[in-house]
Structures are given as structure tokens and as C-alpha cells.
Amino acid sequence: MRYSPRLHIVLHEPEIPPNAGNVGRTCVAIAAKMWLVRPIGFHLDDYYLRRAGLDYWDELEWEVADSWPDLLARLEAAAAGGRWLFSARATRPYTDVSYRPGDVLVFGKESAGLPAEITRPHADRLLTIPSRPQVRSLNVANSAAVVAYEAIRQWGGIAPVPDA
Numbered sequence: 001m002r003y004s005p006r007l008h009i010v011l012h013e014p015e016i017p018p019n020a021g022n023v024g025r026t027c028v029a030i031a032a033k034m035w036l037v038r039p040i041g042f043h044l045d046d047y048y049l050r051r052a053g054l055d056y057w058d059e060l061e062w063e064v065a066d067s068w069p070d071l072l073a074r075l076e077a078a079a080a081g082g083r084w085l086f087s088a089r090a091t092r093p094y095t096d097v098s099y100r101p102g103d104v105l106v107f108g109k110e111s112a113g114l115p116a117e118i119t120r121p122h123a124d125r126l127l128t129i130p131s132r133p134q135v136r137s138l139n140v141a142n143s144a145a146v147v148a149y150e151a152i153r154q155w156g157g158i159a160p161v162p163d164a
Contacts, residue, residue, distance in 0.1 A: 005033035005061055006101050007151055008079045009144050010071065012118070013109040015041035022141035024060045030148055030158060033061040033078070037071050040064070041109070068118060079104050083125055086147065087113050088137035090128035097127065099151035107140050 009032050014020045020036065027034045036044075044064070065071035075083075081102030086094070108114035119126050129138055129146055138146075152158055 002059055002061055003031045005031060005079075006155075007032040007099075007148055008035060008075065008081075008102075008104040009033070009148060010035040010037060010104060010106040011109075011140065011144075012037045012068065012106060012114055013039055013041070014140070015110045016140075017042040017047075019110065019139065019141040021057075023144045024062065025056050026141070026145045026148060027061070028056045028059045030152055032148060033063070035071060035075075036062070036064045037068060038064065038066050075104055083122065084147075085114055085119055085122050085126050086143060087119055087126055087128060088131075089113070090119075090126040092127050094127040094129050094147050094150060099154055101155070103151065105144065105147055105151075107144055110140055113137065 007027075007030065009023055009027055011020055011023060011034070014036060020034075020040075020042075024034050026032070063074065065074055079102055081100045081104060083104045083106060084094075084097065084099075085106045087108065106114065106118075108118075127147075129143055131138060137143075
């Protein structure tokens with residue numbers, strides 16, 4: 001392990017390699033772990049995935065889960081915090097909650113977001129990043145960075161994280 005994750009960022013069924021690469025880079029910057037949930041719309045050795053992550057990919061803590069239930073089982077052992085789900089269709093702003101180290105931030109695929117079977121049981125944990133009505137949704141990599149840095153801001157900034 002390169003570092004002990006302060007957050008867990010989940011991309012549920014990601015479709016666009018550069019988005020996942022950019023989320024990976026953000027994860028390295030803040031000592032978060034990236035989780036990818038299958039099916040994934042690209043190969044894990046994709047040039048654009050690696051390109052977006054630059055040379056930070058070797059520093060990234062990451063895992064691939066075969067399904068949502070598989071992810072939940074793995075998070076049971078890996079993540080001590082709460083679970084927050086993000087959707088453009090939610091009404092509660094992401095700034096209305098207090099994030100804790102170990103929390104899990106879950107983002108859906110670029111074309112459709114998170115499916116109702118995942119969001120419905122967690123309506124009290126469903127958050128949004130407000131935007132003007134002219135925009136359907138924000139880019140998933142931007143959304144993950146906005147929320148992750150809000151958590152970091154709440155904790156007083158980026159503290160040095162000792163290597164594990």
C-alpha cells in the first residue's frame with residue numbers, strides 16, 4: 001500500500017478513460033482510493049486512461065470491483081466512513097453534509113449517472129452539485145474533485161499523509 005486512503009472515490013460503470021485517469025490523479029493528490037465498478041467502458045491499459053493520470057498512476061491506490069454488491073462487500077472491510085451518492089437529479093447540496101475521513105463518494109457513469117436501484121435505498125445520502133438548469137450535469141472527474149476538495153476543506157486542508 002502506498003498510502004492509507006482518507007477518502008474512497010467510486011466510479012460506477014465508468015465509460016470515458018480520461019475521466020477515470022483524472023479522478024485517479026485527484027486521488028493521488030489527496031490520498032484517496034479510486035474504485036472502478038464493472039462493467040467498465042474501456043480497457044484498464046487504455047492509453048487515454050494512463051495519459052490523463054500522467055506519471056501518477058504508479059502512486060495510485062485503486063481497485064476494480066466486479067459489481068455493485070462486490071464493491072459493497074469490499075468496502076465493508078476497507079472503508080470506515082459513510083457512503084455519499086451523487087446525482088444531478090438530487091436536491092440536497094453536497095455542501096450540506098459533514099464529511100469524515102474514510103467516507104465513500106459514489107459517482108455514476110457519464111451517460112446515465114447512478115441507477116435508481118442504487119440511489120433509491122439511499123435517498124438520505126443522495127447529494128448534488130448545484131448548477132444552472134442549462135447544464136444537465138457536470139463532468140464526473142470535475143464532480144469528484146469538487147466534492148473531494150470540499151471534504152479536505154472541512155478537515156482543514158491537506159495534511160501530510162505518511163506512506164503506509
